[in-house]
Structure formats: C-alpha cells, structure tokens
Amino acid sequence: MSLTIEDISFTYETGTAMQVTALDHISAEIPDNQFIGLIGHTGSGKSTLVQMLNGLLKPTSGRILYKGADIHADNFDRKNLRAKVGLVFQYPEHQLFEADVISDVMFGPKNLGLSQEECQRRAHAALRSVGMDKKFYEKSPFDLSGGEKRRVAIAGVLAMHPEILILDEPTAGLDPRGRDEILGLISEMKNRMNMTIILVSHSMDDVAEYVDRIMVMNRSHLVYDDTPARVFTHYRELEEMGLSAPQVTYIMQYLKEQGLPVSTEIFTLEEAAAEILAHRRELHV
Amino acid sequence: MPGSLSSFYGHLKTQSIYCEMYDCFYLPVCREGEKTARKVFFYMISIQKLIHDYFRQDEDGNVAEKVRAVDGVDLEVHAGEFIVILGHNGCGKSTLAKHINALLYPTEGEVWVDGMNTAKEENIWDVRQKAGMIFQNPDNQIIAQVVEEDVGFGPENMGIPTEKIWERVEESLKTVGMYEFRKKSPGRLSGGQKQRVCIAGVMAMHPKCIIMDEPTAMLDPSGRREVVAAARDLNKKEGITIILITHYMEEAIDADRVFVMDHGKVVMQGTPREIFSRVEDMQELHLDVPQVTLLAHELRKNGVRIPAGILTKEELADALIKRGAEQKGRDRNVVTHH
C-alpha cells in the first residue's frame, strides 16, 4: 500500500461562523499500479482531497500515511513526497513560465536538486512520453497550441518520476480530438510505466473506459468506492448527485424498459453493440 | 418555423435588388398595378465569400507569417433560427464569429448583419447592439462587482436613460432566471450562473441575435445544461436568433441547422440529423457524434436494418423493437425514411 488516507477531514475557516466542511471523514487505500477515477460535482471536495495527497493541504483531523509514515510528521520529507505523488492541476498550461519548453520541464527535477545531466535526461524522456519531439524543445511555451501546452505541463510533472500521478480534469476545455489524445496518452502511460493514476473528472463517459476503480464524492463525503460496474448500478443515486452513468448505460436501460432483455451492466459502446447483436434474433432487423 | 421561412425567403432572394444608397436589399412589390420598393432585410446575417488572414509580425515589424483563419465562407442565417457551428479548435469558428459583431473586419468578402455592412465604420455600434456576443470565460466578461450593475453596463454605454436601464436590467435578469441574484457579487456565482448573467447583460441591449462563442467550454455538465437551456429559451420565447459555437455535439441536437467547419471552410451543413448521420465524416473531422448515433451506426455496419441518423435512445428503441415487431408481423422490408 503506497498511500493510506486515514479518516481525514478538512474544514475552511475552522472555528468561525463561516466554517465550511470540505472533507468529512474520508478513508481509502491507494495501492500501486491502479487506475482510479475520482468523480464528483463541483464543490464535492475532490480537488481538496487530491491536494491532501501530496501534502499541499493539511487535514484538520486524521492522517495521511505514505509507506506507513505520517506525511505531516515533523521529520517527514514533504518535498520528496511531491516528487512521488505528482499532481497536475486543472488547466496546467497556466503554470508554464520558462523561456523554452525544455527549461520548463526541467524545473521540477531541478527543484529536487538533481544534476544538470539528470534533469535533461528526465526532461527528454518526459517529453517523449507525452509525444512531443525535439523540434519543440527550444520553442517558447507561449507559442504552442492549447493541447501542446497542456502536454508540456504534464511532462513537467512526469519528469519528477512520480509513483502516483493525479490529474485534475485533464480534458477540461479541450475539443474532442484533444480530449481523446490526452486520455489515450494517459492510458498508454499507465500501461507502460508502473504508476497509479488518479483521474479526477466530472464525466463518467471519459472515465468508464479506462479505470479499474471509481471513487465518487458528494458534498464532502466519499459515497462510493468500487469497480465501475458496481458503481454504475447506482445510476439513480448518481443522478440525484448531479452526476450520471455513462451514456450507453442509459441507452441499455431504456431498451430494457421497452422490452428488449439486454444486460444493463454495459459501460462502453463496444459492449453495447455486442450485447444488442447477441439479441438480434429477437429483433428481426 | 424555419421551414416555411426559408422557402419564403428563398423566393425573395431571387427577386431582390441591392440598393447602394440605403445600403440594404429591397424587394420591388407589385400592388394593384403600381411598383413600390420596400426595404426587406431577409437575412439576419449574410456572410459572403469571407476570408480572414492573421498576420504575425517578427521583431522588425515585418510580416513574418500569414495564417488564413477563414477561407471563403458563405453562410446565411434567417431571423429566429438556432444555428450551431461545430468544429475542432483552430478551424476558424471563433474568427468567423467575431466578424458578425464587427470585432474583426474581413480581409476579403462581406458580412451583413440586419441589412448593415459590418465593414462600414459608421455601422459598428449598431451592429454590435443588434448582434451581441458571449465569450468562453465567464469571469473575463464581467466588469462590475454587483450583478445588476454588470447587466446595466451595456445600456449605460448606449446612453439609455437611467429609468429605462433599470427596466431593461430587471427584464433581462428575469428572462435568464437570475433576478434573485441581482444584488450579489459575481465572485460567488457558479460558472453557469455567471454565463447567464453575461447573457442578461447582452439581452439588456435588446439585440436581435446573440452569438455564443464556446460559452460552455469552461463549465461543468450542469453549468452547460443551464446555459444551453437559457439559449434555447431565448430563441423559442423571445425569438432571438442564436448562433452557438461549440464542440459539444449534444448542444447541436436541437438546432435548426448545423454548420461544420474545418480549416477555415464550411465542410458540412444541414439539419442535425443530416450531419450526425454522416458518422465517418464526423469522425474524420475529429468531432463527436451522439453515443446513440454511434451505436446505431455500429449496428448498421453489422447488418442490422435500422435507419441512418438516429439521434436519441427513443428513436433507437423505436427502430429496433417496434419496427422489428412490425416486421415480424408483416414479414416484409421496413421502409426507411431518412
């Protein structure tokens, strides 16, 4: 177990009349090599939760343990934690600042005190991972397109060699092509490198296809923490929370209601097509 | 009722004459033997052979690079239509949009809004009043620290008397459903609420048409629904012409017409059904198609006999189950309608 979230809570403006509870007694284990989807509406606490995981925010109660050690203990090296638990914020292209792409990606490793050669090696490897070749290295980050900037920002975090990579809404503001590119990239990274990936999102459609496990947050509580199949069976409760199951699930539900005896444990298009085709005989079309 | 409108206007188009002096189109009308000229603005928006080039300058101020963002677009919009312009980032849709309210001028070609040529300097403010615009980032459009003051910004600029400003502000806020928030600070609103305030701000100027440039790109799903519902309301209840620019296909399903852009050109146009049934073309353009349509397409590829252009799950169920039942009963081919 890499990271253990032990009954943490977090409140803003603690003790005042304006106290707001962002997290309410959350517990979870984040193991190695898992692909996790963290879903919740705006204000559910998901962004606050991920900032807990790399020590940016300190819980008002409860503990976070990294390999057994309390990350807020006095002698804990939190800088190293930030390398191991990489966090890519929403619209990460807003953090780019260097004169050229390669320097910006090297910023992270430099902060870890690594040698110039090591920093460069890591930066090159990270940029290759996100599909950006040599011709981009000397360019100014501000001359790139939105999707390219985003990939540079992600490379900047990858260069720190994280064991757990958290991406907060990596597809925000991207068009369908950009979205497919980024999700494809993330999925490919997961397969190639030994990393746990936590994908924070609003959209079940994006997440259902890739993840092994879904954690659902609603109003500061962790309401579901299970495999996609089991989480989506609660589609009515999800709707009440302002979320939804994947589109195809609703289609299958509706078909079932209309008399076609199809399974509703379907979350991807391919599964849906296969399921309907399997019942072809009853359809006569 | 765009169907009847377009045939009516189509008829007018073949008969109209451009008048240089009044800078509009007019239609000679025969009435009991006498010929009278009557000004007719039969297109709300008329874009003719529009080309827009962006010039990038190098350090010495010389033109280093020319980028053609809009490459020969012809587009007409009738009053009261709900138009969606789809396209991936960089296809030129935003550039196109900014021509409609004279934020940009054509490099070549012409843009006419409500009978006014946008390239003429004396028309700018009238064009901008008639064609309002909403942008992508809700925060970067709100000027004031109180909702009602921001909605009043447009009328203030137009020199509307104080009394009338208050009437317009109240009216617009009620139209978008944000009247209870009028005294609130914009900083405390959600994304969807902020965009609705921006829409109210534009409505207070009494436009005939509103262009929305990716208004939902930065919003969460519920915010997106809010904004699109507000746009649809304005179109149906107030008769405002809406031009919605987006890359989310679910926002295009209820449009009257859809234009798809790629590399500065309009590559497809038609009703939503016509556009979305061309699944392979859409996919080649890296655009989304509704999941239902994709599913139906997959089934068709595997030989299932259902019509093309299915947009909703109800239509799919209808095609699969009910038609199937009919066929079972009658044992003959189903006639496909599209």
Next chain:
Amino acid sequence: MFKSITLGQYYQTDSILHRLDPRVKLSATLLYIVALFVVNSFPGYLFAGIFLVCMIRLSHVPFSYMVRGMKAILFLLLLTMTFNLFLTPGEPLVQFWKLTITREGLSTAIMMAVRLSFLVIGSSLMTLTTTPTQLTDAMEAMMNPFKRIHMPVHEIAMMMSIALRFIPILMEETDKIMKAQMARGADFDSKNLMKKIQSMIPLLVPLFVSAFRRANDLAMAMEARCYRGGEGRTKMKPLVYQGRDRIAYVILFAFFAACIAFRATSHMVPFPLGALS
C-alpha cells in the same frame, strides 16, 4: 476560500450613514483627518472623539469591526509613542538609566496615539459604510472638475473599478499557481533573499501572462457591449444629493468650525491639557 474575503471590508446593514451619498462620506473622512491635525488640545481631541463615537453609533456597525484596522497599525503606534515618550525635551517626570520621560513627552505621545487611532477608525468607518463601487463613483464625481485640464477622469475611475473587481480573482489565481509550482517542488519559504526573489519568477510570469489574457478578453467583451469610452455614457446609479446629504454637510461644516475654535482657544487651557503640537 479567497472568495470570502470582502474587499474594503464593507459591512452590510442599514443606517443613516450607509444611506448617505458617498461623496459626503469621502469628503467627511478627508475633512476629519485634517481636523485631527487642526485640534491641538485635550478638549479638542475629546470633541473629535465624541464626534467619532456618535458616527460609530449611527453606522450600526459593531465596534469590533472598527478596531480591526487598529491591529494593522499597532506596531507603528507603539513605535511613535515610544519615540515621543523618550525623545521629547522638557520637564522631566520619570527617569531610569539614561532614558527620561518628560511631561511634554508623555502628553505628545498620548496625543499622537490618539490622532493615529482616530484617523484609522475614521477611515475604517468610511470603508465599512461605503461599497467600493460607491467609492469609485464618488471619486469619479469629485475628480470631474479636472476634466478641464484633460485628466482622463472616466478612464481612471473605470480602471479602479475593474481593478477592484479582479483583485479577488487574481489572488485566487496566485494561490493556484503557487500550489501548482509547489507540486513541482518549488519552495516559497526560503529565508535567503536571493532565493526568495528567484522563487518569485515561476509565480509572477504565469500571473502576468494570465492578467494580460484577462485584460484582452475583457476589452473584447466591453467592446462587444458597445463600450466606447466615457462619451455619451449614462449612469445606472447616478449620485444625486438628497436632503440628508445637505444636512450632513452642514453638520460637517459646524464640526470643522468648532475644531478651529478649539485650536484658537487652546492657549487658554492650562498645560498639559492644552496647546500641544
């Protein structure tokens, strides 16, 4: 979280002061500050103090809000008092080691403290009862005469109100950028001055880029809403003087006159209560 910070600390409630025209309140504050330097005797300060207390009561704002501003200047206050206490020449009162506290020192120190406190509380009173928007409107109205010397009054007022609107947004953005860079191992807590300055670059560059982008977007949005400068603009909330504003001006005038009177007669009050600088 930053959204909960109200700029200018406006306290929402209803009172006669809240309803006054902001121009009255702005002028009153300026005049009050001048008055604090006009009076120079204990009776004068007492009078100014009583006036302040009356205004506080009229504003219906809890006293605790008034003293919040004091926290900021506490250090300055103590410093001023200490200097005046020990360094003013005159009739010695108390002496320890080499430091002498004189009578003059004591009275000057107290008067300085009183002046500073009243100044801060008086200004707080204004910002607590006037929204930032009203303040910029008042400043614009009062700067109007300067239009004749081609001062871009409207533009300045527009800039001030846009700045006020965007300060919370930029503060939030700073927070986000800081966190994003910290997630990449950046250290903003360094004690080393050089390091501290260097650590600002990853914060300031993105912030500036973002600010420029916002400015560009905002300019487009303003133009799209027919903004063309101050010419021909009307106001949704024009400032119009009411009866109560005129009465307020009269009271203000009377107060100031009384302050002058106090100064004129201060030599008649026996030391140490009178004729202090």
